[in-house]
Amino acid sequence: MKHTLSILLQNESGALMRVAGLFAARHCNIDSLTVAATRDPAVSQLTLVMHGADDTVEQIIKQTRKLVDVIEVTHPAASTP
Amino acid sequence: MGNPITVNMPLQKDLPSHASTHPLAGQSMSGAEVVVQVLADEGVGVLFGYSGGAILPVYDAVFRYNATHLSPLGGEPMPLIVPANEQGAGFMAAGYARASGKVGVAIVTSGPGATNMVTPVRDAMSDSVPMVVICGQVPTGALGSDAFQEAPVSNIMSPCAKHVFLLTDPERLEATLRTAFEIARSGRPGPVVVDIPKDVQNTTLTFAGEGTLPIPGYRARQHAIQTARVDDAQCDAFFDALAKARRPLIYAGGGVIAGEASATLRAFVAQFGLPVTTTLMGLGAIDTTEPLALHMLGMHGTAYANYAVEDCDFLLALGARFDDRVASVPDRFAPHARFIAQIDIDPAEIGKVKSVHWHHHGDLDRTLSRLHQFGVRHGFNFGAEGRYAHWHDHIGALKQTHALNYDRESPLIQPQAVIEAINRHTQGRAVISTGVGQHQMWAAQYFDFREPRHWLTSGSMGTMGFGLPAAIGAQFARRDAVVIDIDGDASIRMNLGELETVTTYGLPVKVVVLNNIGDGMVRQWQKLFFRGRFASSDKSLHKKDFIKAAQADGFEWAKRLEDKAELAATIADFIAFEGPAFLEVMIDPDAGVYPMVGPGATYAQMITGDFIPSRVAPAEVGDSKSDMF
Numbered sequence: 228m229k230h231t232l233s234i235l236l237q238n239e240s241g242a243l244m245r246v247a248g249l250f251a252a253r254h255c256n257i258d259s260l261t262v263a264a265t266r267d268p269a270v271s272q273l274t275l276v277m278h279g280a281d282d283t284v285e286q287i288i289k290q291t292r293k294l295v296d297v298i299e300v301t302h303p304a305a306s307t308p
Numbered sequence: 309m310g311n312p313i314t315v316n317m318p319l320q321k322d323l324p325s326h327a328s329t330h331p332l333a334g335q336s337m338s339g340a341e342v343v344v345q346v347l348a349d350e351g352v353g354v355l356f357g358y359s360g361g362a363i364l365p366v367y368d369a370v371f372r373y374n375a376t377h378l379s380p381l382g383g384e385p386m387p388l389i390v391p392a393n394e395q396g397a398g399f400m401a402a403g404y405a406r407a408s409g410k411v412g413v414a415i416v417t418s419g420p421g422a423t424n425m426v427t428p429v430r431d432a433m434s435d436s437v438p439m440v441v442i443c444g445q446v447p448t449g450a451l452g453s454d455a456f457q458e459a460p461v462s463n464i465m466s467p468c469a470k471h472v473f474l475l476t477d478p479e480r481l482e483a484t485l486r487t488a489f490e491i492a493r494s495g496r497p498g499p500v501v502v503d504i505p506k507d508v509q510n511t512t513l514t515f516a517g518e519g520t521l522p523i524p525g526y527r528a529r530q531h532a533i534q535t536a537r538v539d540d541a542q543c544d545a546f547f548d549a550l551a552k553a554r555r556p557l558i559y560a561g562g563g564v565i566a567g568e569a570s571a572t573l574r575a576f577v578a579q580f581g582l583p584v585t586t587t588l589m590g591l592g593a594i595d596t597t598e599p600l601a602l603h604m605l606g607m608h609g610t611a612y613a614n615y616a617v618e619d620c621d622f623l624l625a626l627g628a629r630f631d632d633r634v635a636s637v638p639d640r641f642a643p644h645a646r647f648i649a650q651i652d653i654d655p656a657e658i659g660k661v662k663s664v665h666w667h668h669h670g671d672l673d674r675t676l677s678r679l680h681q682f683g684v685r686h687g688f689n690f691g692a693e694g695r696y697a698h699w700h701d702h703i704g705a706l707k708q709t710h711a712l713n714y715d716r717e718s719p720l721i722q723p724q725a726v727i728e729a730i731n732r733h734t735q736g737r738a739v740i741s742t743g744v745g746q747h748q749m750w751a752a753q754y755f756d757f758r759e760p761r762h763w764l765t766s767g768s769m770g771t772m773g774f775g776l777p778a779a780i781g782a783q784f785a786r787r788d789a790v791v792i793d794i795d796g797d798a799s800i801r802m803n804l805g806e807l808e809t810v811t812t813y814g815l816p817v818k819v820v821v822l823n824n825i826g827d828g829m830v831r832q833w834q835k836l837f838f839r840g841r842f843a844s845s846d847k848s849l850h851k852k853d854f855i856k857a858a859q860a861d862g863f864e865w866a867k868r869l870e871d872k873a874e875l876a877a878t879i880a881d882f883i884a885f886e887g888p889a890f891l892e893v894m895i896d897p898d899a900g901v902y903p904m905v906g907p908g909a910t911y912a913q914m915i916t917g918d919f920i921p922s923r924v925a926p927a928e929v930g931d932s933k934s935d936m937f
Contacts, residue, residue, distance in 0.1 A: 237523070240474045241462045248467045289656035295471040295491060298525035 229258075230284045234273040234291065235265075235298040242296035246273065249294065255279060255287050270298065330517020339481050340365035340509040343442065344373045346485040348386065352413050353379070354404065354784045355388045356397040360417025362457060363444030365509035367415075389784065389813060392805025394421050396777040398428020398441070399803070403781030405437050406764045407739055407789075409568065411492050412437070412781065417444040419457030422503070423464065427771060429499045430468040434768030435589060436566050438497035440488045441469075447507040448476050461503045470498030478511035480521065487521040494530050496654045497566055533653055536670035543682040546666055549647040550690070553622035555699045556582045557642075559605065559634075562589030562767065563627015563652060569673035570594070570760045573626065576680050581691035583703050585613040587628055589767040592757040597736065599704065603712075606634040608749040611710035611903045611920050614911040616703060617642050625650040627672050630661035631768070636936065638662045640910040651675050712753055713919040720896035721872045723747060723822045727754035729879040730792065730820070738762065738790040741778040743799020744770045746828035749901040751794040773802025776819065780806060783815045790818065790883070797823040797847065797854070797892075804857065810888045811862030818882065819890045821854055824897040832900050837934070858890035865889035908936030 236242050243262065250257050258276040265272050277284070284302070291300050327333070332345060343366050347355070359367050367388070374384040391397040394416045401412030412432075416425050422443040432439045446455040462474040471491050473484050481504070488500040538546075550556055564573055564586075570593050577584055577600055584594045585602040594601050602613035617623070623645040628634070629652070635641035638661050642648065649666040650658055658667045668675050690696060714724040727750055730738075736756030741764040742748040748765055757763050764782055766774040779793035793800075800821055810817045824831075827845040834842050858866035865885045869878045869892070882891045902917030916922040 235525070237525070240476065241466055241472060244463060245466045245472075252467050286656065286660060289660075292525075292529060293654070293656060295523055295526045 228278065228281065228284075230277055230279060231303060232273075232275045232277070232284075232288065232291075233301045233303065234275060235300075236271045236273055237296040237298060238269050238271050239296045242294075243271075243273075245294050245296060246275075246291065249290055250275075250277070250287065253287055253290060255283065328517035330515070332515050333517035335515045337513055337515045338365065338369065338509065339478055339504070339511045339513055340369035341373075342482050342513055342515055343485060343504070343509070344369045344386070345515060346482060347413060348373070348377075350411070350486070350489045352386060352411070355386055355413050355415055356391065356400040356404070356781065357388060357415035358390060358394050358397055358417065358421060360419075360421050360444060360457065362418035362446055362506045363415060363421070363442075363509075365506065366442065366444065366504070370415075388415075389780070389809070391777060391809055393803065394424035395427055395773070396780075396803050396806045396809065398425045398439075399431070399771075399774050399777035400781035400784075401439050401441070402428055402432050402437050402774075403741060403764050403778030404785045405432070405439055405781075406435075406778070407761050407782035408785035409761060410438075410785070411489055412439045413442070414439065415442045417457065418446055418461070419459045421457075422461045423459050426464060426468055427769075429465060429501060431766050431769040431771045431774065432499040433469055435766065436497050436562060437499065438492040439499040440485075440492050441499060441501045443501060443503045444509070445474070445503045445505040448505045449507070451476075451505065461501065465501045465503075469501045472501045472503065474503045475505065475508050478508045478513055481508060481513065482516055483519045483521045486519065487523065490520060491523070491526065495533060496563075533670055536668065538668050538670070538675055538678050538682075540682070542666070542668065543679060546649060546679060547683055547686065547688060549622060549649070549666065550580065551688070553647065554696070555620045555702070556622035556624070556696065557616055557620035558582045558584040558624045558626060559587070559617070559628050560584055560590045560593045560626045561587040561628025563672050564590055564593035565760045567627055567653065567672035568760075569627070569676055572673050572676045572680070576676055577691070579680060579691050580683060580688065581694075581696045581700070582624065583616060583700070585609070585616060587634055587767075588752055588765060590628065591752060591763040592760040595736075595758045597756050597758065600700070602703065602707070604752055607636070607905045607907075608753065608901050608903065609905075610712055610753065611914065611916050611922070612703070612706035614903065614905065614914055615706050615710060615923065618911050619644065619702070621646050623648045625652075625664070626676070627652055629657045632937075635661060636905060636908055637910050640912070643910075710916070710920055710923070714899070715896070715919060718896060719872065721869065721875060721893055723750045723824075723893075723895045723899050724754050725872075725875060726820070726822060726879070726893050726895065727751055727794070729875055730883065731755050733880065733883045734790060734792070736762070738792050739764065739779075739782050739786055741765065741775045741782060741791070741793045743775040743795045743802070744772045745796050745799060745830075746824070746832065746899070746901050747794055747796040747799070747822040749829075750822070753901075772796075772799040774799075776800060776803050776806045777809075779817045779819070780809055780813075780815060783817050791816075792818040792820060794820050794822070796828060797821055797825065798827045801852070807858055807861040807863070807890070814887070816887050816889075818885075818888075819858070820882075821890075821892045822895050823854070823892055824895050824899065825850075826897065828897075828899075829901070835900075836906070854892045855890070863888055863890045866891075868892045868894065870894045906936075908934055
């Protein structure tokens with residue numbers, strides 16, 4: 228199942244690495260990752276696409292929310308491949 | 309997509325507010341002095357660390373602070389304790405934090421100083437221990453240039469720590485340090501690393517005396533945890549299930565210790581009559597000498613605790629995470645529990661391993677209090693009315709029939725007898741640290757634990773070498789306490805240099821080495837799963853004389869015990885000695901840790917060994933092809 232996550236991230240040193248590293252360490256492959264500026268220069272918007280079982284995605288979202296730089300993670304309805 | 313949360317990024321001190329009331333606000337200070345002042349403001353009473361080029365300005369500021377300030381107890385207000393190796397400093401800070409509940413602080417230099425700190429940081433993360441680790445770093449201009457003693461600390465530490473700050477803006481130094489403490493101690497505690505380039509330490513700054521970084525996402529989530537309340541409907545559902553249960557059991561983890569919920573748990577148990585088993589990390593959450601306490605569950609838990617888990621029909625998990633040392637086969641864990649409830653401060657732990665019927669993520673102490681009050685208000689006195697009397701009888705019988713036991717008749721000294729002999733003196737009141745392996749499990753099994761924060765062990769990471777430095781840190785946290793490192797001959801070798809640290813600082817730490825001439829736990833697994841091929845785990849060719857080593861490091865009391873007949877007298881003498889003491893005990897090298905729930909096995913397949921009765925025929929042991937670990 229393909230999942231698209233939207234992550235709001237503080238623009239801190241190493242923040243992007245921490246998000247990408249979390250997915251790598253938890254054996255979750257990122258299919259695509261886009262980083263965009265927001266109206267607030269201190270905040271970036273990440274759009275991340277991955278494949279995984281629903282419970283895997285649910286757990287990785289919870290883990291992502293534990294990262295201090297992460298402001299919010301949203302998971303719009305899961306889309307089919 | 310718009311931002312659902314508006315973020316104010318300027319430092320909070322920049323927001324219009326009252327003037328700081330800090331007596332030093334507005335003073336000019338170097339970055340290094342700011343570091344030390346924030347440490348003082350955070351109540352840090354001891355530092356652990358090793359010097360080096362990139363951290364020298366901070367070390368100098370600590371020196372000057374200690375030269376010009378006096379502790380209320382006399383002496384230096386912030387003594388800096390120097391280990392043999394930075395890893396030692398990390399475990400000292402962790403031992404201090406585990407024994408006190410306060411944030412442990414370690415300060416090291418860049419490059420190797422910082423990389424030697426990776427293991428303690430990861431260890432603290434895995435066991436949810438609050439620490440702040442300050443690392444010197446090459447100057448900002450040299451970052452990324454492969455400079456002398458440069459390591460990418462932020463990259464290396466990020467996946468190992470709760471959070472890492474790389475400080476490239478001196479203006480953010482003060483707020484960052486304060487925020488590091490906030491993050492380390494809030495929510496599920498953990499280690500925070502602050503990497504400070506040398507030029508930032510040397511920058512002249514104006515001390516604000518207040519202010520933290522904006523971390524809006526983190527704070528919003530912490531606020532949600534702090535305000536999360538179990539509503540009446542949830543309380544109803546919980547007590548409905550408990551009222552229907554006939555064999556309810558509490559499974560308490562390290563979260564009870566970290567969340568300071570031990571007293572609340574004990575009151576809850578008294579009111580509602582639920583027996584309690586704890587994880588390795590939860591030992592001391594409840595007084596293990598109490599009738600309803602089942603000591604530890606899991607891979608090397610007591611047989612009676614594991615049987616109680618098999619038998620229970622209601623399980624309440626408190627600050628426990630169903631990890632593989634407890635629930636190796638999650639689907640078969642507590643197979644008869646019709647209702648599993650879980651309370652944890654970390655939402656990611658709810659249902660991570662095993663799905664539960666009822667859960668709450670929030671502060672454990674407050675949640676348990678709330679359930680307790682709700683129960684009392686609705687007239688539930690399951691404890692006093694003896695609702696679970698049959699279950700209590702069953703628990704009592706399990707404890708009697710399947711009590712821990714070992715080869716008491718052997719002419720060789722059994723390690724369990726050594727722990728029992730020490731326990732007769734300490735009565736569950738000593739602070740115990742350990743290395744990792746068989747000695748760790750024997751200590752967990754055979755000591756009584758009457759209070760929280762008396763048991764310091766590397767649970768999740770399982771780091772050999774933890775015991776000695778952790779005991780040193782704990783002795784700084786608990787000057788009054790008897791602190792004993794129960795170690796193994798292999799584990800203690802990993803940080804043997806810290807023996808000298810014990811005597812340098814005149815600490816009355818007691819060190820016990822249970823010497824079985826090798827990596828005992830590895831050997832146990834090789835016996836069971838690799839047909840006795842002892843690859844690399846035998847140390848009979850090793851030449852070290854531990855007694856000479858301890859004496860060389862200044863231990864006045866250093867003895868080797870080889871005769872079983874002298875056990876009681878030697879232990880009495882050892883414990884009674886006022887200063888640092890080192891006792892090596894030559895134990896039966898074939899002694900095993902039992903019970904054992906093998907990797908990938910269920911509790912029903914538990915092996916109880918030759919001296920603990922099992923209620924089923926021993927299970928077949930696995931083989932080396934198993935991927936379980």
